[in-house]
Amino acid sequence: MASTAPRPILYPLFLSLEGRRCLVAGLGDVGRRKLAGLLACGPASVLVLDTRRAEQLSDAPADVRDRTLVFAATGNAGENARIAALCREAGILCNCASAPDLGAFSVPAVARRDGLAAALSTGGASPALARRWRHELEHWLAPRARMVRLMGRLRPLVLALHAETGQNTRLFRALAASPLQNWLAEGDLESCRRWLLAELPPVLHVHIAELLDDLA
Incomplete structure (x- = not known):
């Protein structure tokens, strides 16, 4: 009978x-997916071991030492469990593909649009559902990514004014609402321009054209 013990809440x-x-x-299908996700995030380096090399990791593996993340994604569940145990002993975060509960973290389904990202996890209940909802999230994020681009340009300009914290908070909340x-x-940039003229400090009005550039 399946365990009914509650799963621990994961920290996002x-x-x-x-x-x-x-x-x-x-270096199977799972390992290649993990590698692609890592490389997209620009780490300093990623050491990739095929299953044979992974099996040569000793009880105090130099290959594991000083790693921020380790992915145990061989086709051998026992080998993955052993790598996860080595990481636990070394205090290193490990994702165990064949038995997520043995690792320290799981990889969520991630939807991205420009600088906007949304991560979704079903807690291991259904990776297939997470993938489906990721595609739905991508459609939801697409129009909102323009707002993120606008705020990414505007926020540094506002902070550079060194206004009182409460004033900045009120402005950022007004922008969000x-x-x-x-x-x-x-694509209604004229309405955006009028709103920004009315709400931004006058010293920032000269930047409105560049803030809205290519957002249509």
Whole structure:
């Protein structure tokens, strides 16, 4: 009978891999997917071991040491479990493809549009559903990505004014609650321009054209 014990709540995290060293053990379909996801995030290096090399990892493996993330994705469940155990002993985060509960983290389905990302996990209940909903999320994110691009340009300009924190908070909340997102989705830049003229500090009015550039 399947266990009815509640699964632990996973801590969601967006992790920068810049300057980090990672390891992928296994070069099958799963391992190649894990490798592609890692490389897209620009780590300093990724050591890739085929199953035979992975089996040569000792009880104090130099290959595992100093890695930020390890993916145990060989076709051998016992080997994956052994690598996960080595990582636990070394205090290294490991994803165990064949038995997620043995690892320290799971990889969510991620939908991306420009700088906007949404990660979705079913807690291991149904990766197939997570993939389906990821595609639905991509459609949902597409029009909102324009708003993210606008805020990515505007926020540094606002902060550079060194205004009082409460003033910035009120402006950012007004931006988030504004119709700008809908107007950008419709390509209505003139309405966006009028709103920004009315709400932004006058010193920023000179930047409005560049803020809206290529957002239609």
